[in-house]
Amino acid sequence: MVILGGIIGSALSTNKAFATLPLSMMVITIAATTIPATMLMKKVGRRKGFALSSASAAVALVLATLALKESSFLIFNIAAMIFGINMAFTQQYRYAAAESVESRYVPRAISLVLIGSIGAAFVGKELATRGQYWIADIQYAGTMILLSMMFVIQAILFFAMAPAKDYVDPGEPQSERSVGEIIRQPVFIVAVMGATAGVGLMTLIMTATPLSMHINNGYSLEQTADVIQVHMLGMYVPSLFAGFLIEKFGVLRIMFIGALGLITTSFIGLQGHTVMHYWWALLLLGIGWNFLFVGGTTMLTYTYSMAERFRAQAVNEFLVFGASASASLLAGTVMYFFGWEKLMLIPIPLLMILCIVLIKVRSNPLLSQQGHSNGR
Numbered sequence: 001m002v003i004l005g006g007i008i009g010s011a012l013s014t015n016k017a018f019a020t021l022p023l024s025m026m027v028i029t030i031a032a033t034t035i036p037a038t039m040l041m042k043k044v045g046r047r048k049g050f051a052l053s054s055a056s057a058a059v060a061l062v063l064a065t066l067a068l069k070e071s072s073f074l075i076f077n078i079a080a081m082i083f084g085i086n087m088a089f090t091q092q093y094r095y096a097a098a099e100s101v102e103s104r105y106v107p108r109a110i111s112l113v114l115i116g117s118i119g120a121a122f123v124g125k126e127l128a129t130r131g132q133y134w135i136a137d138i139q140y141a142g143t144m145i146l147l148s149m150m151f152v153i154q155a156i157l158f159f160a161m162a163p164a165k166d167y168v169d170p171g172e173p174q175s176e177r178s179v180g181e182i183i184r185q186p187v188f189i190v191a192v193m194g195a196t197a198g199v200g201l202m203t204l205i206m207t208a209t210p211l212s213m214h215i216n217n218g219y220s221l222e223q224t225a226d227v228i229q230v231h232m233l234g235m236y237v238p239s240l241f242a243g244f245l246i247e248k249f250g251v252l253r254i255m256f257i258g259a260l261g262l263i264t265t266s267f268i269g270l271q272g273h274t275v276m277h278y279w280w281a282l283l284l285l286g287i288g289w290n291f292l293f294v295g296g297t298t299m300l301t302y303t304y305s306m307a308e309r310f311r312a313q314a315v316n317e318f319l320v321f322g323a324s325a326s327a328s329l330l331a332g333t334v335m336y337f338f339g340w341e342k343l344m345l346i347p348i349p350l351l352m353i354l355c356i357v358l359i360k361v362r363s364n365p366l367l368s369q370q371g372h373s374n375g376r
Contacts, residue, residue, distance in 0.1 A: 003128040012073040020332030022080040028325040029084025034317035037088040042310045046096045051158035053089030061148035107298045108243030115239045121232030125225045187366045191299035198292025200323035201347045207331035212340045227278045234286020242294045258291025269344040
């Protein structure tokens with residue numbers, strides 16, 4: 001969807017400024033659905049919630065196939081929105097992992113559960129490039145149909161899974177504070193800022209890259225897919241060790257390194273438009289996102305008890321993916337009116353602010369109690 005969303009949007013839309021609208025609608029739906037998704041899983045459990053979301057993704061991809069057949073930009077946007085419902089649920093895999101282990105293993109649980117997406121870096125590229133002509137008369141329809149079948153299998157696997165059991169540390173306070181009390185904590189605010197910066201700025205640049213490479217610079221779909229592939233690897237390969245790094249060096253240091261990685265992305269992106277400029281910029285974009293996303297999620301778990309987790313997670317997901325939706329909407333517009341260079345300038349001041357607040361919160365008692373790495 002990342003590789004093809006903007007490209008299909010550009011082909012179906014009469015106004016190229018709206019090329020990334022399907023991806024934007026997907027991310028807007030993620031943001032709008034995060035709170036309902038969290039509340040539904042609180043009621044029916046993680047397993048059933050994840051299974052239902054996989055089924056919705058399968059429906060969305062069948063609808064996307066219809067959109068391609070009818071050359072309908074409207075239907076493709078609707079399909080992207082339904083697919084966003086699924087994404088609102090799957091973003092919470094990391095919470096399910098964190099809740100299933102002792103508090104000292106939370107960083108590595110959050111990190112390791114993301115490594116499944118390493119496969120997406122390879123499978124996604126192959127489906128996008130090889131599957132585009134599987135149905136001769138409808139470009140990319142074969143890709144969408146196969147993806148739909150994969151989500152049906154995923155839904156069946158979730159329904160077959162044993163119910164998850166939450167791990168509660170002995171002696172952990174089970175307070176139930178109001179949402180206002182939870183979100184006013186400085187550590188909560190910084191955790192949300194870190195994840196928001198990571199997800200929002202990553203979405204901004206990642207969404208714009210296929211447009212800049214394939215549409216503006218004329219690079220082939222395969223070259224564009226190669227860059228998105230290395231970006232995906234940059235996003236998820238660090239999950240093999242990010243949790244262990246947080247345990248060893250502390251969550252603040254890893255988040256700070258993530259912010260520096262995203263700043264470096266902008267500097268490289270400003271240097272030129274060769275494939276290698278895109279390659280290195282998108283690689284560092286992925287690594288920076290991983291450290292900020294895993295670090296921000298880990299820090300967030302320090303700010304609530306298990307009894308408070310759903311309300312705290314709902315607020316975090318809404319804010320993080322609301323920012324991501326805004327960034328996705330901004331990407332196509334900035335690319336159309338101002339170009340790649342101006343887009344590369346946007347992250348720099350935001351990341352400088354993040355670095356400052358990370359430094360300011362380092363002496364907070366919550367982080368001191370956790371040893372900067374252990375516990376919820």
